[in-house]
Amino acid sequence: MAIRVRFAPSPTGDLHIGGVRTALFNYLYAKKEKGTFVLRIEDTDEARSTESSTQIIINAMKWLKLGWDEGPGNELSQYAPYYQMKRKEQGIYQKYIDILLEKGYAYKCYCTPEEVEKMREQARLAKQPPKYNGHCANLTKEQREQYEKEGRTAVIRFKMPKEGKIEFEDIVRGHVSFENALLDDFVLMKANGVPTYNFACVIDDYLMEMSHVIRGDDHISNTPRQIHVYKALGWEPPTFAHLSMILGSDGARLSKRHGHTSVLEYRKEGYLQDALINYLALLGWSTQDSQQLFFGNSLIENFSLDRCNSSPATFDPSKLLWMNGEYIRNKSDQEIFDLFLDWISWTKQDDLIKGWDRALLKKAISLEHEKIKLLKDIPGLVDFFFKELSFDQTAVDKILLSDTKKDSAKQVLQECIIRLPNQDFGSPEALEMFARNLAQELGVSNSKVFHPIRVAISGRTQGPSLFHMMEVMGKDEVLKRIQQTADKYFKN
RNA sequence: GCUCCCAUCGUCUAGGGGUCAGGACACAUGAUUUUCAAUCAUGCAGCAGGAGUUCAAUUCUCCUUGGGAGCGCCA
Numbered sequence: 001m002a003i004r005v006r007f008a009p010s011p012t013g014d015l016h017i018g019g020v021r022t023a024l025f026n027y028l029y030a031k032k033e034k035g036t037f038v039l040r041i042e043d044t045d046e047a048r049s050t051e052s053s054t055q056i057i058i059n060a061m062k063w064l065k066l067g068w069d070e071g072p073g074n075e076l077s078q079y080a081p082y083y084q085m086k087r088k089e090q091g092i093y094q095k096y097i098d099i100l101l102e103k104g105y106a107y108k109c110y111c112t113p114e115e116v117e118k119m120r121e122q123a124r125l126a127k128q129p130p131k132y133n134g135h136c137a138n139l140t141k142e143q144r145e146q147y148e149k150e151g152r153t154a155v156i157r158f159k160m161p162k163e164g165k166i167e168f169e170d171i172v173r174g175h176v177s178f179e180n181a182l183l184d185d186f187v188l189m190k191a192n193g194v195p196t197y198n199f200a201c202v203i204d205d206y207l208m209e210m211s212h213v214i215r216g217d218d219h220i221s222n223t224p225r226q227i228h229v230y231k232a233l234g235w236e237p238p239t240f241a242h243l244s245m246i247l248g249s250d251g252a253r254l255s256k257r258h259g260h261t262s263v264l265e266y267r268k269e270g271y272l273q274d275a276l277i278n279y280l281a282l283l284g285w286s287t288q289d290s291q292q293l294f295f296g297n298s299l300i301e302n303f304s305l306d307r308c309n310s311s312p313a314t315f316d317p318s319k320l321l322w323m324n325g326e327y328i329r330n331k332s333d334q335e336i337f338d339l340f341l342d343w344i345s346w347t348k349q350d351d352l353i354k355g356w357d358r359a360l361l362k363k364a365i366s367l368e369h370e371k372i373k374l375l376k377d378i379p380g381l382v383d384f385f386f387k388e389l390s391f392d393q394t395a396v397d398k399i400l401l402s403d404t405k406k407d408s409a410k411q412v413l414q415e416c417i418i419r420l421p422n423q424d425f426g427s428p429e430a431l432e433m434f435a436r437n438l439a440q441e442l443g444v445s446n447s448k449v450f451h452p453i454r455v456a457i458s459g460r461t462q463g464p465s466l467f468h469m470m471e472v473m474g475k476d477e478v479l480k481r482i483q484q485t486a487d488k489y490f491k492n
Numbered sequence: 493g494c495u496c497c498c499a500u501c502g503u504c505u506a507g508g509g510g511u512c513a514g515g516a517c518a519c520a521u522g523a524u525u526u527u528c529a530a531u532c533a534u535g536c537a538g539c540a541g542g543a544g545u546u547c548a549a550u551u552c553u554c555c556u557u558g559g560g561a562g563c564g565c566c567a
Contacts, residue, residue: 010567045566113565120564129494129563155565173497182495182563190565197567221496221562244498244560251559282504282516290506290515309505312560316503319517329530371529435526450526462528 003035004211007066008201010042011053014262015060017315018216018246018254021280025243026214027066028281028303038208039068039081042201044088044194054081060263064273082208084200093195096203096233097156097188105232106188108154109136110147131184132157156189158199158228166224171212171241172308178224186225198222202229205238214241214305217312218253241305244284244312254315270343270375271320275327279320283313293326325373333366340365343375352379356386363472367464384458385473389481391459391488399455400489408444409452410490415442416453416482425475428467435467456485 007023009015015023030037039061043049058081061067071079072086087093100106111119111132120130137159139147147154160183167177188199195203201222205213220242230237248258260266266276278294285308294302328336344353353361364382365372372378384390400409415438424430439449454466457478463469470478 008567012567042567048566109565116565124493127493131563153565176496178496184563187565192565194565196565201567216561217497218561219567222567242497247560249503253560279504284504286505288506290504292504292516311498313505314503316517319504322517325530368529370531373529432526447526454527460527464528466526 001211002209003030003033004038004209005030005035005214006038006040006205006208006210007061007068008040008042008204008215009057010045010048010197011050011057012045012048013053014264015057016254016261017263017266017280018261020060020064020066020263020276021246021283022214022216022243023061023066024064024277024280025241025285025303025305025308028300029212029214029305030069031300032303035211036069037067038070038210039079040204040208041081041083042197043083043085044197044200046085046192046194049085056264060267063267064263064277082204084195084204087204088194088200092207093189093200093203094193097195097199100158100188100229100232101156103232104159106156106158107137107139107185108144109157109185109187110139110144110152110154111135112152129182129184132186134185137185153191155187155191157185158188158225158232160185160225160228166227168223168227168237168240170220170223171239171305172244172310173220173242176220176223178221180224180228183225183228188229198225199229202226202233206230206233206235210238212239212241212305214243217242217244241308243308244310246283247312247314249314249316251314258315259317267343268347268376270377271324272327272339272375275324276320278327279323283315284309293323293330295327295330321373328372328375329370333362333369336369336372337362337365340375340378353386360385360472364464367468367472384460384463389457389459389484391455391485392461395455395459395461396489399451399461400485405448405452408442408448410486411442412438412444412449412452413456413482413486413490416456417479417486420475420479420482423475425471425478428465428471431467431470453482457481 005026007019007026009019009023027037029035039058041054041057043054068079068081071081097106101108109132115135116132119133119135123130123133136157161180163180165177165179167175170176186198187196189195223240223242227237246254248254250258252258254261260269263276267273274295278299281294281299281303282292285303287302287307291302331339344350361382364385365378368378368381371381399405419434419438423434435449435453436446439446442449450466451461453470454463455461457473458469464472473481
């Protein structure tokens with residue numbers, strides 16, 4: 001049987017971490033099984049669905065490289081997603097409503113939302129599950145006509161069996177069973193003629209020939225309702241896999257109050273697409289040897305649905321941060337440079353690196369490569385190469401002006417000014433030799449030479465390897481900065 | 493309230509009737525280094541509780557507790 005899966009978000013906001021995880025598991029399963037991955041936009045909530053949200057989802061999916069394999073029409077380069085509202089216009093859902101109505105599996109209900117709410121309230125008071133009481137299930141023709149004469153509009157409800165139970169095998173949960181008596185006659189089609197989630201989802205999953213429905217565990221209680229619809233239409237339900245939820249640090253389902261939940265925010269912070277994917281894959285899935293890093297195609301190769309965990313997982317930002325560093329270190333200098341430029345332009349921060357020489361920038365980034373955890377760290381790590389020398393006061397106090405070091409620091413800088421013009425800047429080794437020789441001649445420790453030079457040319461105590469830094473900066477600039485520093489702090 | 497689901501280090505997890513309960517993040521210490529990182533080494537830390545089955549339960553069963561989700565003309 002061909003494997004066909006889908007990700008079916010509703011376009012009512014940003015694509016959040018939980019949604020991405022669901023999309024990812026569908027994607028991984030499809031790729032692993034050489035199946036088809038479909039994107040379906042569930043935009044039947046006319047009040048909340050927005051076009052901009054749809055675009056955000058599509059762009060986020062593209063950034064994450066969770067490409068889908070199919071769509072309406074014949075676009076060759078890029079498939080459009082399926083949209084339920086477009087399918088509604090084609091009469092797809094109405095057709096099956098008519099069948100269910102005709103076969104007696106569904107009925108028109110004329111109760112107003114207020115009346116239904118009253119029923120639920122009563123049920124709650126009686127400590128019963130709040131549900132529709134079946135008021136309109138067996139209306140006579142005359143009653144129906146009467147309601148219609150009153151100008152009431154009808155919704156279509158599913159006629160739920162009062163006894164028995166629905167059972168199914170879930171790949172993640174195992175055997176699941178629900179009593180029919182607890183289910184009510186849920187709405188299939190709203191008064192405005194738009195199908196509800198539980199109905200549209202079934203129709204589309206069937207017509208799109210989905211072999212597996214992989215979704216969040218919050219949908220598990222919808223599953224029995226949906227299976228009833230499948231059965232009423234004489235259809236075989238797909239195989240279900242309900243993924244556990246992702247929780248915030250307080251144990252509640254991950255939501256906005258836990259901080260960043262939108263994928264876009266992670267992109268903005270400078271997380272790498274593949275690192276985020278790798279991290280999310282590990283939330284609720286693992287290999288037998290608990291492998292952590294999956295570079296290249298190894299996620300797809302190793303993935304399997306039956307190794308998904310049924311218990312919820314807490315989102316851990318510090319592990320994601322570590323993993324991002326791992327991914328950055330795993331990439332070449334060129335890749336990081338390109339990624340950084342992409343990030344700068346995506347975040348519209350071109351001003352940040354305005355006037356910075358690209359060749360120098362690339363060299364500077366490569367000096368700090370293994371230190372980078374987020375793309376957004378980069379400017380702060382290398383900006384001193386490009387900006388006017390500005391001094392970190394504690395660095396100056398500690399290295400240049402402290403009582404014990406002041407004289408030697410001054411001497412070191414003065415010697416540099418004298419000697420450096422004739423120094424070979426061609427290799428870090430040569431520069432290191434120069435500094436060590438200087439230390440020896442002056443009779444001071446290496447660090448009393450290294451540190452003042454570092455502060456003099458960068459203004460800080462932290463930074464790349466000193467001699468690589470000098471090489472990249474170049475003789476003229478190094479001299480200029482040392483002169484400037486000496487003038488500022490050691491002028492008599 | 494009702495229904496469903498879940499339970500191994502702080503976190504992600506492996507394991508599964510007999511294990512020194514394994515790995516990873518975080519944290520701590522040490523090594524290395526001109527600094528910060530990175531790297532390497534070491535350490536810290538866990539089977540929620542109670543019954544039952546069994547020669548043997550962290551593992552199987554039940555209960556308790558704790559946590560989560562669902563109960564819309566939302567998806």
